[in-house]
Amino acid sequence: MLLIDAGNTRSKFAWWDADTDKIEILGAIPHQSWLNDLSQPLKDLLLEVVSSRQLEREQQAIGCSVAAVQVMDTLNSSLAELGIKVFWQKTRAQQAGVTNGYTKEPERLGSDRWMALLGCHEQVKQNALIVDAGTALTIDWLMADGRHLGGWIVPGRQLMLNALGQGTANLKGITVNDIERDGLAAGLDTFDGITQGAEAALTGAIAQAIQLSGRYFSDQPFDVVVTGGDGEHLMRTLSVEFCRYDDLLFKGLRLCADNLNS
Amino acid sequence: MLLIDAGNTRSKFAWWDADTDKIEILGAIPHQSWLNDLSQPLKDLLLEVVSSRQLEREQQAIGCSVAAVQVMDTLNSSLAELGIKVFWQKTRAQQAGVTNGYTKEPERLGSDRWMALLGCHEQVKQNALIVDAGTALTIDWLMADGRHLGGWIVPGRQLMLNALGQGTANLKGITVNDIERDGLAAGLDTFDGITQGAEAALTGAIAQAIQLSGRYFSDQPFDVVVTGGDGEHLMRTLSVEFCRYDDLLFKGLRLCADNLNS
Numbered sequence: 335m336l337l338i339d340a341g342n343t344r345s346k347f348a349w350w351d352a353d354t355d356k357i358e359i360l361g362a363i364p365h366q367s368w369l370n371d372l373s374q375p376l377k378d379l380l381l382e383v384v385s386s387r388q389l390e391r392e393q394q395a396i397g398c399s400v401a402a403v404q405v406m407d408t409l410n411s412s413l414a415e416l417g418i419k420v421f422w423q424k425t426r427a428q429q430a431g432v433t434n435g436y437t438k439e440p441e442r443l444g445s446d447r448w449m450a451l452l453g454c455h456e457q458v459k460q461n462a463l464i465v466d467a468g469t470a471l472t473i474d475w476l477m478a479d480g481r482h483l484g485g486w487i488v489p490g491r492q493l494m495l496n497a498l499g500q501g502t503a504n505l506k507g508i509t510v511n512d513i514e515r516d517g518l519a520a521g522l523d524t525f526d527g528i529t530q531g532a533e534a535a536l537t538g539a540i541a542q543a544i545q546l547s548g549r550y551f552s553d554q555p556f557d558v559v560v561t562g563g564d565g566e567h568l569m570r571t572l573s574v575e576f577c578r579y580d581d582l583l584f585k586g587l588r589l590c591a592d593n594l595n596s
Numbered sequence: 597m598l599l600i601d602a603g604n605t606r607s608k609f610a611w612w613d614a615d616t617d618k619i620e621i622l623g624a625i626p627h628q629s630w631l632n633d634l635s636q637p638l639k640d641l642l643l644e645v646v647s648s649r650q651l652e653r654e655q656q657a658i659g660c661s662v663a664a665v666q667v668m669d670t671l672n673s674s675l676a677e678l679g680i681k682v683f684w685q686k687t688r689a690q691q692a693g694v695t696n697g698y699t700k701e702p703e704r705l706g707s708d709r710w711m712a713l714l715g716c717h718e719q720v721k722q723n724a725l726i727v728d729a730g731t732a733l734t735i736d737w738l739m740a741d742g743r744h745l746g747g748w749i750v751p752g753r754q755l756m757l758n759a760l761g762q763g764t765a766n767l768k769g770i771t772v773n774d775i776e777r778d779g780l781a782a783g784l785d786t787f788d789g790i791t792q793g794a795e796a797a798l799t800g801a802i803a804q805a806i807q808l809s810g811r812y813f814s815d816q817p818f819d820v821v822v823t824g825g826d827g828e829h830l831m832r833t834l835s836v837e838f839c840r841y842d843d844l845l846f847k848g849l850r851l852c853a854d855n856l857n858s
Contacts, residue, residue: 342764400764435782435784436784436785436786437784438784438785439785442785442786443786469764470760470764471793473793473796475782483782484781484782484783484784484788484789485782485783485789486782486783486789486790486792486793486796487760487783487786487789487790487793488756488793488794488796488797489751489756489759489760489797493759493760493762494750494751494756494759496759496762497751497755497756497758497759497762498732498749498751498755500755500758500759500762502604502662502731502732518804518808519746519808520697520737520745520746520747520748520808520812521746521747521748521749522697522698522699522700522746523698523700523701523704524698524704524705524749526746527746527747527748527749528748528749530748531733531735531748531749531750531801532750534735534748534750534800534801534804534805535750535751535797535798535800535801536797537800537804538796538797538799538800538801538802538803538804539793539796539797539800540800541800541803541804542780542796542799542800542803543796546780546781546782550782
């Protein structure tokens, strides 16, 4: 079955083989590449990620989305063209043993964070601090018994660099792929001042969360569970022990797939 | 003499009385209030901040600016209308005992940061970690002997909240003045998740800088010198000892005033 993670800036795809119960990460498509360049319809981009052989075998897909409505409209119509019906999963108050910490308005918790919580609860039989470093850096506390204790949302690296460009007259146009170095040091020019500043803010937020975890997990052991494209880089700078799960969200979607046909 | 700090989002004014050598903070004018509302010319706003009695006594002003060119044009023409000639100060490689850490391109260091370095060197006879929490959060390392070791630039609180609004579909429109609480806690709704996330990133960056200061100051004592509107709030969350200087930048401008007539 096709698993879809429609994120803020790109959509990621994976294939769950129900026979082997294995999840294979297929690839990601940046939203800008199809929203700006209509010469290459999304349907063709999808066929570069998902093989037609897989699509013939299974016409159902399951996904979650925090993407903008324009992205969703195009994604749904392109998948329908390929004969695929998508079951979009919503955040709930309780599911698969996890209790949502947003007690007043559970549906307001991002569905990407919800799926990662479900996936983590199934994979990590331990208190977990989930660090998802993508377009935004999200941090969530999840107890071993499935209680979600809430979390944080911080602008990711590129959003931070953009924010300085917009808010000031002289600090424009730095992009993430210009950054190579791990570790923290004082910046001796504007480029390093800004890129190291973003690194300090992102790693600083994670360090604050790790410190707070003692209180939240009553000084019991916990795992730092890292996912998202920028996660590994940040943890190397922090030199903190962590376990990496690239498919945490997809593991959550796979759990939801069980209920599709039940 | 009128002292002017033309910042990213507002201009701040102070009066230096050369006889008493005292600096009186006069007030600030947000740039949007004159750029958007031409019905109230900047000249009138200035006269609400600076008394005509002061303007008659002294027709020279000294300032530094990181503001956009539209702001500077309006500011200069309005001050000229009031008969005031402004000596805008630029960042240098060396001045008043301070050596700029941007060795390759010293002029690229923000003049607001340069003035704060000059003011700090004169006021604080100690190694200093300067934390200026304004539109951007800037952090600078300054040795007791006047050597500047470089620094960081991080989006300030409102820029971080805006960044999430721009980079994601569902996290829009949170403003700084909605925030009351000190201290850090997991967010149990989207508002708290974002505002606490910004708090964690800003305090986390400062905490990372404090940690790095041991290395930069070779484990010698140092002061955490805090300035900028958001500084006190952040330091209360960090519960770290610090000394507050509201007029650090103006103290730097006052040092430059000595050379105006020499």
